[in-house]
Amino acid sequence: MTTAAVLATGTELTRGELVNTNATWLAESLTSRGFDVVELATVGDDAAEIRATLERLSRKARVIVCTGGLGPTTDDLTTAVVAELLGVALVRDAASYETLRARLARFGRAVSDSNAKQTDFPENATILPNERGTAPGFAVELGSALACFMPGVPSEMTHMFEAYVLPLLEPIERAARHQVRLRCVGLPESEVNDRLAGIEATHGVVIGYRASMSELEVKVLAGGTSFDDARARAEAAAVEVRARLGTNVYGEGTTSFPAVLVELLAARGATLALAESCTGGLGAELVTRVPGSSRVFVGGVVAYSNDVKVALLGVDRALIDAHGAVSEEVARAMAEGSRRATGATYGLAFTGIAGPGGGSDEKPVGLVHMALASAGGTAVDRRVFPGTRDEIRRRAVYWGFGLLRRSLLTTA
Amino acid sequence: MTTAAVLATGTELTRGELVNTNATWLAESLTSRGFDVVELATVGDDAAEIRATLERLSRKARVIVCTGGLGPTTDDLTTAVVAELLGVALVRDAASYETLRARLARFGRAVSDSNAKQTDFPENATILPNERGTAPGFAVELGSALACFMPGVPSEMTHMFEAYVLPLLEPIERAARHQVRLRCVGLPESEVNDRLAGIEATHGVVIGYRASMSELEVKVLAGGTSFDDARARAEAAAVEVRARLGTNVYGEGTTSFPAVLVELLAARGATLALAESCTGGLGAELVTRVPGSSRVFVGGVVAYSNDVKVALLGVDRALIDAHGAVSEEVARAMAEGSRRATGATYGLAFTGIAGPGGGSDEKPVGLVHMALASAGGTAVDRRVFPGTRDEIRRRAVYWGFGLLRRSLLTTA
Numbered sequence: 001m002t003t004a005a006v007l008a009t010g011t012e013l014t015r016g017e018l019v020n021t022n023a024t025w026l027a028e029s030l031t032s033r034g035f036d037v038v039e040l041a042t043v044g045d046d047a048a049e050i051r052a053t054l055e056r057l058s059r060k061a062r063v064i065v066c067t068g069g070l071g072p073t074t075d076d077l078t079t080a081v082v083a084e085l086l087g088v089a090l091v092r093d094a095a096s097y098e099t100l101r102a103r104l105a106r107f108g109r110a111v112s113d114s115n116a117k118q119t120d121f122p123e124n125a126t127i128l129p130n131e132r133g134t135a136p137g138f139a140v141e142l143g144s145a146l147a148c149f150m151p152g153v154p155s156e157m158t159h160m161f162e163a164y165v166l167p168l169l170e171p172i173e174r175a176a177r178h179q180v181r182l183r184c185v186g187l188p189e190s191e192v193n194d195r196l197a198g199i200e201a202t203h204g205v206v207i208g209y210r211a212s213m214s215e216l217e218v219k220v221l222a223g224g225t226s227f228d229d230a231r232a233r234a235e236a237a238a239v240e241v242r243a244r245l246g247t248n249v250y251g252e253g254t255t256s257f258p259a260v261l262v263e264l265l266a267a268r269g270a271t272l273a274l275a276e277s278c279t280g281g282l283g284a285e286l287v288t289r290v291p292g293s294s295r296v297f298v299g300g301v302v303a304y305s306n307d308v309k310v311a312l313l314g315v316d317r318a319l320i321d322a323h324g325a326v327s328e329e330v331a332r333a334m335a336e337g338s339r340r341a342t343g344a345t346y347g348l349a350f351t352g353i354a355g356p357g358g359g360s361d362e363k364p365v366g367l368v369h370m371a372l373a374s375a376g377g378t379a380v381d382r383r384v385f386p387g388t389r390d391e392i393r394r395r396a397v398y399w400g401f402g403l404l405r406r407s408l409l410t411t412a
Numbered sequence: 413m414t415t416a417a418v419l420a421t422g423t424e425l426t427r428g429e430l431v432n433t434n435a436t437w438l439a440e441s442l443t444s445r446g447f448d449v450v451e452l453a454t455v456g457d458d459a460a461e462i463r464a465t466l467e468r469l470s471r472k473a474r475v476i477v478c479t480g481g482l483g484p485t486t487d488d489l490t491t492a493v494v495a496e497l498l499g500v501a502l503v504r505d506a507a508s509y510e511t512l513r514a515r516l517a518r519f520g521r522a523v524s525d526s527n528a529k530q531t532d533f534p535e536n537a538t539i540l541p542n543e544r545g546t547a548p549g550f551a552v553e554l555g556s557a558l559a560c561f562m563p564g565v566p567s568e569m570t571h572m573f574e575a576y577v578l579p580l581l582e583p584i585e586r587a588a589r590h591q592v593r594l595r596c597v598g599l600p601e602s603e604v605n606d607r608l609a610g611i612e613a614t615h616g617v618v619i620g621y622r623a624s625m626s627e628l629e630v631k632v633l634a635g636g637t638s639f640d641d642a643r644a645r646a647e648a649a650a651v652e653v654r655a656r657l658g659t660n661v662y663g664e665g666t667t668s669f670p671a672v673l674v675e676l677l678a679a680r681g682a683t684l685a686l687a688e689s690c691t692g693g694l695g696a697e698l699v700t701r702v703p704g705s706s707r708v709f710v711g712g713v714v715a716y717s718n719d720v721k722v723a724l725l726g727v728d729r730a731l732i733d734a735h736g737a738v739s740e741e742v743a744r745a746m747a748e749g750s751r752r753a754t755g756a757t758y759g760l761a762f763t764g765i766a767g768p769g770g771g772s773d774e775k776p777v778g779l780v781h782m783a784l785a786s787a788g789g790t791a792v793d794r795r796v797f798p799g800t801r802d803e804i805r806r807r808a809v810y811w812g813f814g815l816l817r818r819s820l821l822t823t824a
Contacts, residue, residue, distance in 0.1 A: 014449045016440025017620045017631070021431055023454070028428025037426045038461065042435070042452035049450065208429045219429070274693075274714070280700025281686075281693035284714040288692025291768055291801055299720035301713055302686070302696040308711035308754055312724055342720055356703055389703055 002174035004035035005061035007053055009068040009078055010152055011044040022067045022157055029161065032221065034174035035063060045075040051085055058142040063169060065161070068152035070135040072114040078149055082140060083122040090120040093127055096136050103134065128164040132156040139168055146172070177223050178230035180238040183251045184216045186402045192216060195244045203237035214398035215257055218245075247409065258286045258293075261401055264408045265296035265346075272404070273344035274300030275313055275334035277325065278352040278368060283397045298342045303334060313337030326351050328369050328380050335371035335378055346407070347373040348400050354389045368396040372403050379403065414586035416447035417473035419465055421480040421490055422564060423456040434479045434569055441573065444633065446586035447475060457487040463497055470554040475581060477573070480564035482547040484526035490561055494552060495534040502532040505539055508548050515546065540576040544568040551580055558584070587635055590642035592650040594630045595663045598814050601628055607656045615649035626810035627669055630657075659821065670698045670705075673813055676820045677708035677758075684816070685756035686712030687725055687746035689737065690764040690780060695809045710754045715746060725749030738763050740781050740792050747783035747790055758819070759785040760812050766801045780808040784815050791815065 006026045012018045023040045030037050038060060043049040050069065057064050069078030083090045096119040101111050118135045121127060128137035130151060137150040137160050148165045150157045184192060189209055196218075200207055208219040220237045224230030242249050250260050265272055274283045281302045287293050303309040306325055310317050315333040323329045331349050339347030352368030359365035366384045381403060385395040418438045424430045435452045442449050450472060455461040462481070469476050481490030495502050508531040513523050530547045533539060540549035542563060549562040549572050560577045562569045596604060601621050608630070612619055620631040632649045636642030654661050662672050677684055686695045693714045699705050715721040718737055722729050727745040735741045743761050751759030764780030771777035778797045783790055793815060797807040 012620070013436075014439055014452060015443045015620070016436045016438070016449070017622060019431060019433055019436045020452070024425075024428045024431045026428070027426055031427045037428070038456065038458075039465075040426060040432075040454035044450065046450075053451075208424070208427065210429055273720075276693075276696075280705075281688075281696025281712065281714065282700075284688075284693025284716075285697040288694075288714070288716060289802060289805075293692075294716055297716050299714045299716040299724070300693065301724065302693065302700070302711045304696075304700060304706055304709050304711040305754075308685075311753060312711070312713065341723055342717075390701060393701075 001036045002034065002063075002172060003038045003061045004030045004063040004065065005039045005041065005057040006037065007057060007064060007066040008042045008152070009045060009050055009066065011075065013042045014044040022152065022154055025154070025158060026065050026067070026161065030063070030065070032177060032179045033169065034177045036175075045069065045077055047077045047081050050078060050081045054082070054085060054142060054147065058145040058147065061145055062172065064142065064145050064147040065165065066147065066149045067157055070118065070137065070149060070151045072112075072118055072134070079120060079122065079138070082147070082149065085142065086122055086140060088123040091123050092116070092120050096127060099129070100134055126168070128160050130156055130160055131163070132159050137164070139165070175223050176225065176227045176230045177221060178227065178234040179219055179221045180234045181253055182218045182220070182238060182241055182249050183253070183255060183257070184218055184245055184248050185214060185250055185257050185398055186248045187216070187245070189216055192218065192245065196241060199237055199240055203233060203240065205234060205237040207241070214394050247406070250405070256290070257398065257401060259290045261405060262287065262290045262293050262296055264405060268408055268411070270345035270408070271296050271298050272346045272348065273298050273338040273342040275338035275347060275349040276300060276302050277304060277309070277334070277350060278354045279350040279393050279397050280304065282393050283348070283350065283400065286397060298344045301338060301341070309334060312341065314340060324363070326353055326363050326367060326369060328371070328382060331369035331371035332373070332378050332380055335373035339373045345374060346404060348404055349373075350396055350400055352392070352396060354392045356389055366392050368392070370396065370400045370403060372400070372407060374407065379407070413448045414446065414475075414584060415450045415473045416442045416475040416477065417451045417453065417469040418442075418449065419469060419476060419478040420454045420564070421457060421462055421478065423487070425454045426456040434564065434566055437566070437570060438477050438479070438573065442475070442477070444589060444591045445581065446589045448587070457481065457489055459489045459493050462490060462493045466494070466497060466554060466559065470557040470559065473557055474584065476554065476557050476559040477577065478559065478561045479569055482530065482549065482561060482563045484524075484530055484546070491532060491534065491550070494559070494561065497554065498534055498552060500535040503535050504528070504532050508539060511541070512546055538580070540572050542568055542572055543575070544571050549576070551577070588637065588639045588642045589633060589635050590639065590646040591631055591633045592646045593665055594632070594650060594653055594661050595665070595667060595669070596628045596630055596657055596660050597626060597662055597669050597810055598660045599628070599657070604628060604630065604657065608653060611649055611652055615645060615652065617646060617649040619653070626806050659818070662817070668702070669810065669813060671702045673817060674699065674702045674705050674708055676817065680820055680823070682757035682820070683708050683710050684758045684760065685710050685750040685754040687750035687759060687761035688712060688714050689716060689721070689746070689762060690766045691762040691805050691809050692716060694805050695760070695762065695812065698809060710756045713750060713753070721746060724753065726752060736775070738765055738775050738779060738781060740783070740794060743781035743783035744785070744790050744792055747785035751785045757786060758816060760816055762808055762812055764804070764808060766804045768801055778804050780804070782808065782812045782815060784812070784819060786819065791819070
């Protein structure tokens with residue numbers, strides 16, 4: 001076990017003004033590269049606290065990764081604390097100073113004393129360039145620990161970690177690990193968990209989950225005798241995960257479900273129109289969030305009122321009167337109407353009760369009727385989704401997108 | 413200074429599988445109630461680590477609030493560690509057991525041994541009922557610290573903290589503090605910061621910011637000789653903040669900008685239709701996320717393709733050919749078309765270039781034309797928004813909502 005710890009400094013963190021996403025990002029990066037992260041610590045801008053925590057962590061971790069406290073203001077104390085801890089002087093780094101001077105000059109600014117402070121480092125520290133901001137980082141040996149100090153701004157920190165910290169970690173002996181990330185929709189986390197029962201034991205892997213919106217990331221982490229061996233184990237287990245989850249797995253890595261849908265539509269030369277009542281534009285928003293979605297998405301109607309369903313989608317008012325706006329019949333008419341109005345290959349419609357009010361015994365909150373119209377006819381589906389208003393809307397959209405994806409996959 | 417510390421346990425946290433939003437929430441809750449939070453610690457499901465961390469924190473904090481490790485599985489170790497640390501036995505609590513039995517019975521389940529374990533507590537602990545889940549929490553004295561243990565599920569934890577932990581903290585002497593939260597739109601954080609310069613010194617308050625989407629929360633935290641004094645100071649400073657930010661402040665507390673718009677429309681007896689091109693349904697999604705928005709929102713058209721602009725909004729194709737889809741003329745025609753098609757009081761339209769592709773020197777990425785049509789005529793606006801595709805869309809929607817709000821405020 002090669003241990004690592006993460007330290008974040010900043011009173012904005014201990015006051016609860018900012019969620020510490022840096023620590024999570026670093027913990028995952030270190031874990032997936034074979035380190036065992038034993039502690040994530042956060043303390044305020046307090047020299048004594050920072051010093052005591054660094055001393056403590058240096059006794060239990062082979063690697064310490066720190067964020068924050070490198071800025072220009074008087075509450076940025078980390079660099080001075082580290083120099084004091086090492087018993088060395090702070091020395092200005094000429095190259096860092098020149099980079100900073102040139103950077104500020106581009107914005108027509110001179111280097112102030114407080115800016116210049118950001119180019120002072122403990123003597124003999126390894127400097128970590130900051131290509132996204134003004135404060136470089138640095139690395140030193142603290143006892144038997146390698147301690148790396150980076151700014152707290154996430155975009156600066158993640159770039160610096162990948163470009164300059166990872167190479168420093170490379171020579172450190174540690175567990176060989178490899179992680180595969182599969183992306184999944186259409187199943188609740190508990191069912192995915194049940195379906196994957198036994199894989200951890202059989203393949204000697206750890207399976208983790210991260211739910212985000214209606215997508216679930218399934219992470220398969222394997223150890224091995226070498227990095228190649230770990231990769232082979234993770235990939236073998238991933239094959240089994242894919243087999244058990246079937247088409248619910250829609251991709252690998254970080255791709256989103258709407259992005260996969262857009263690609264599928266483009267590959268088929270198909271276009272899409274949406275007719276949304278209860279989902280209120282969420283479906284359109286998720287599709288158009290994908291760059292290049294204009295290739296396949298022609299548009300949609302947010303038919304929140306019945307008048308708009310009639311006026312813009314050509315829904316027969318008698319149908320609404322007879323069955324109610326939340327009904328299979330109206331969903332069908334909306335989907336077909338959106339296709340007719342736009343000429344799209346597919347028309348996908350949602351009508352339901354997102355709550356919190358408006359439910360009844362017959363039509364409870366969460367009930368959503370969906371319809372998918374195409375040249376071959378119109379398919380309908382009806383579901384009662386659990387959750388809050390926002391969750392119901394999101395689940396409905398993803399479920400409807402799932403209907404579209406299945407139709408696209410079977411019409412190759 | 414009355415110190416507090418937060419400890420989160422769970423290997424899902426040290427592996428970076430989950431962002432620790434609990435710690436941030438607790439840090440803010442404790443800070444706003446007069447505690448000085450000196451450390452946020454996170455360790456894995458490891459008895460020795462949990463024990464060492466609790467011992468350490470009990471020497472520096474008057475209050476320790478812990479989350480996680482109270483579940484039914486073998487890696488839930490916290491309760492046993494605390495009993496060992498105190499040198500007391502684990503004792504089953506009959507009332508908690510009965511509550512658990514009744515709860516599981518409602519789902520047709522019996523109490524398993526691992527469930528039952530959740531009703532064992534260190535002898536003499538104060539039990540904290542869990543009204544949202546199966547694992548109760550508990551509180552004990554660890555040396556001179558009051559240590560409170562709660563489950564890690566956020567909805568269970570926040571409820572337990574407010575209902576059962578806060579009353580235990582009540583008798584602890586601490587700084588008198590009061591916080592006012594103002595919600596603001598239409599100004600970047602840096603400009604808000606500049607406009608509020610000097611208020612901290614003059615009023616003896618601390619001003620914090622939290623940006624979320626395109627809304628900015630401005631937090632005014634004041635200390636005082638008593639809670640009433642602190643409240644008076646915070647409120648006096650808040651009056652000054654409001655004066656400097658003008659109508660950019662749209663509310664207090666946690667209300668959202670779209671919710672305020674919906675209320676304003678309802679108060680005026682007005683209705684809204686949207687015509688969205690580059691914003692792709694985001695405007696409709698944000699409005700319909702507000703429960704009860706159907707009172708004022710009739711619907712909209714996501715006119716992503718030019719054909720849909722013509723077919724559903726009645727935009728003259730010659731206008732598109734002459735000026736391009738991203739133009740003041742087309743924005744105006746879209747807004748007026750959405751009003752005509754739906755009969756709404758207001759029609760609000762967006763057409764622009766969200767990127768990342770599609771920009772030119774004349775019409776760069778970020779350019780958005782907006783138009784607001786009403787019986788009194790059509791107002792237009794043109795902006796170039798910075799940021800990513802998602803940020804440009806979001807900024808455009810909020811800017812357009814700002815136009816609508818100003819119109820509503822001036823037509824009282």
